[in-house]
Amino acid sequence: MARRHTTSLIVPAVESRRARRARKRTERRLAGELLRAEQAARASRQAAERAARKGSPVLGRAGEAGPAAGRNLRPLRVQAHRATSATLAAAYPFLAEGGLGGEGVLIGSDAFSRRSFVFDPWVLYERGVITNPNVAVAGEIGTGKSALLKSLVTRSLCFRRRAYVPGDPKGEWTVVARAAGGAAIELGPGMPARINPLDAGSRPAGLDDATWRADVRARRLVLLTSVVETLLGRALHPVEHTSLAASLDAVTAGPGDPVLPQVVQAMLDPDPHGDLPAGVDTVEQLRDDGRDVGHALSRLVFGDLAGLFDRESTVTFDPARRMISLDVSRIGEDNPLIPLVMTCTSAWMESALRDPDGGKRWMVYDEAWKIMRQPALVRRMETQWRLSRAWGLANILAVHQLSDFAGVGDVGSEARARATALLALTSTRVIYRQPADQLAHTRTAMGLNSTEAELLPSLVVGRGLWRIGTRAFLVQHNLTAREIALFNTDARMHGDSSARAS
Numbered sequence: 001m002a003r004r005h006t007t008s009l010i011v012p013a014v015e016s017r018r019a020r021r022a023r024k025r026t027e028r029r030l031a032g033e034l035l036r037a038e039q040a041a042r043a044s045r046q047a048a049e050r051a052a053r054k055g056s057p058v059l060g061r062a063g064e065a066g067p068a069a070g071r072n073l074r075p076l077r078v079q080a081h082r083a084t085s086a087t088l089a090a091a092y093p094f095l096a097e098g099g100l101g102g103e104g105v106l107i108g109s110d111a112f113s114r115r116s117f118v119f120d121p122w123v124l125y126e127r128g129v130i131t132n133p134n135v136a137v138a139g140e141i142g143t144g145k146s147a148l149l150k151s152l153v154t155r156s157l158c159f160r161r162r163a164y165v166p167g168d169p170k171g172e173w174t175v176v177a178r179a180a181g182g183a184a185i186e187l188g189p190g191m192p193a194r195i196n197p198l199d200a201g202s203r204p205a206g207l208d209d210a211t212w213r214a215d216v217r218a219r220r221l222v223l224l225t226s227v228v229e230t231l232l233g234r235a236l237h238p239v240e241h242t243s244l245a246a247s248l249d250a251v252t253a254g255p256g257d258p259v260l261p262q263v264v265q266a267m268l269d270p271d272p273h274g275d276l277p278a279g280v281d282t283v284e285q286l287r288d289d290g291r292d293v294g295h296a297l298s299r300l301v302f303g304d305l306a307g308l309f310d311r312e313s314t315v316t317f318d319p320a321r322r323m324i325s326l327d328v329s330r331i332g333e334d335n336p337l338i339p340l341v342m343t344c345t346s347a348w349m350e351s352a353l354r355d356p357d358g359g360k361r362w363m364v365y366d367e368a369w370k371i372m373r374q375p376a377l378v379r380r381m382e383t384q385w386r387l388s389r390a391w392g393l394a395n396i397l398a399v400h401q402l403s404d405f406a407g408v409g410d411v412g413s414e415a416r417a418r419a420t421a422l423l424a425l426t427s428t429r430v431i432y433r434q435p436a437d438q439l440a441h442t443r444t445a446m447g448l449n450s451t452e453a454e455l456l457p458s459l460v461v462g463r464g465l466w467r468i469g470t471r472a473f474l475v476q477h478n479l480t481a482r483e484i485a486l487f488n489t490d491a492r493m494h495g496d497s498s499a500r501a502s
């Protein structure tokens with residue numbers, strides 16, 4: 001309790017010692033009375049407050065007793081710290097990414113800010129955060145790439161998106177597509193489904209005849225060239241190009257969509273009465289020019305893949321389905337021709353999706369690394385990706401590492417440039433666990449800082465570094481119990497055939 005002092009306002013200029021002592025005594029007495037009066041006033045105020053509080057519960061300063069103890073607000077006393085604003089800007093621990101907003105599919109949680117992480121490439125594209133809706137997921141085997149793809153597309157179905165899997169070599173999407181209310185087309189030896197990769201597909205409204213014909217011809221030529229170049233293991237010579245185009249034109253002149261055996265027949269045994277392309281003088285010359293190409297293509301028709309792509313399609317594409325998967329697992333995941341099969345099935349499905357009014361749709365290339373190993377197939381894919389944005393398609397692919405893109409073709413080759421362009425066409429890149437020897441390349445390709453790169457070898461299953469445009473997020477993908485049961489691919493490791501059941 002502080003002491004109280006009083007003093008006389010007017011003191012005589014000359015004062016006897018006795019008078020001064022008497023005055024001081026009076027001042028001390030008054031100070032004591034003042035103090036006692038204040039104490040009495042405080043005591044009566046506190047008594048009044050206590051009386052007012054009586055009956056109404058008020059939490060004491062120490063909080064509640066019992067199980068809820070310690071939950072009351074207590075002042076946090078920390079020692080003051082002084083630093084320059086430059087230091088504080090880096091040292092302030094309560095900084096977190098602003099996030100991407102709440103519109104989109106819930107993926108899981110942001111590992112740094114602990115907030116929910118949602119993602120929708122079309123929304124971000126409209127907002128100008130990214131320049132294209134394509135997504136690439138790179139990660140070691142079993143790190144959760146397919147599970148992420150499956151969650152992303154199935155969770156987006158309720159936002160009226162649709163999803164298509166144009167070639168599923170492990171057959172793991174069949175059960176997902178059917179559970180989501182979609183369909184799975186199983187392709188392979190002994191299965192009734194046939195598809196014709198040369199199908200013209202759906203014609204977008206408002207396209208005149210000549211433009212449509214030119215468009216279909218260009219697509220068929222790109223497909224045939226990339227398939228033949230892959231089978232031959234080299235680029236086509238100019239005369240072979242001419243011969244392939246002439247054979248395609250010859251069979252297209254007939255009614256309906258041409259089929260591959262017709263193209264092979266026209267190459268190996270051209271019609272002696274047919275038109276010859278400019279620069280070719282005789283039918284014999286045309287036959288010689290197309291010999292290698294014809295034989296290469298015949299492998300797709302009469303060889304290991306006989307019966308798959310050699311007739312008109314027996315399945316139709318129903319765009320009203322929420323999800324369609326093309327299961328090619330019966331052909332054998334390790335069949336060396338599986339990249340070609342995936343390319344043919346992709347071409348067939350993509351042709352059916354060339355409708356700008358078809359809504360926002362996912363094209364899922366799980367196991368895309370199989371295609372990425374074939375430079376000619378990457379070239380076709382890159383052409384397709386350039387066009388797909390106009391049709392509302394978002395491509396999403398899974399690879400093991402980003403060097404799958406850089407490892408295509410030789411240094412400086414056109415194929416390498418195309419693969420790099422494919423990566424450049426992918427604004428969203430998700431990196432799951434990477435082996436240490438991939439760090440340098442991943443860091444350069446993604447523009448990661450050293451802290452981000454150091455995270456990569458130790459990421460747990462389902463945790464990935466998301467690079468969206470120029471921003472980065474560390475995200476844990478959370479699966480629901482139903483998804484865990486549906487997306488489980490470990491069953492394959494234990495020989496459990498139920499994972500393939502429809």
Ligand SMILES: Nc1ncnc2c1ncn2[C@@H]1O[C@H](COP(=O)(O)OP(=O)(O)OP(=O)(O)O)[C@@H](O)[C@H]1O
Nearest residue numbers: 140141142143144145146147462477487488489490
């Ligand atoms: N976010 C997650 N949380 C928990 N488990 C997960 C998660 N993601 C994946 N898994 C589990 O890990 C296993 C492997 O996942 P997944 O098949 O998606 O890996 P992958 O990267 O596609 O493998 P691969 O390279 O062989 O295709 C699955 O059985 C799945 O259930």
Ligand SMILES: [Mg+2]
Nearest residue numbers: 145146147366
């Ligand atoms: Mg997978």
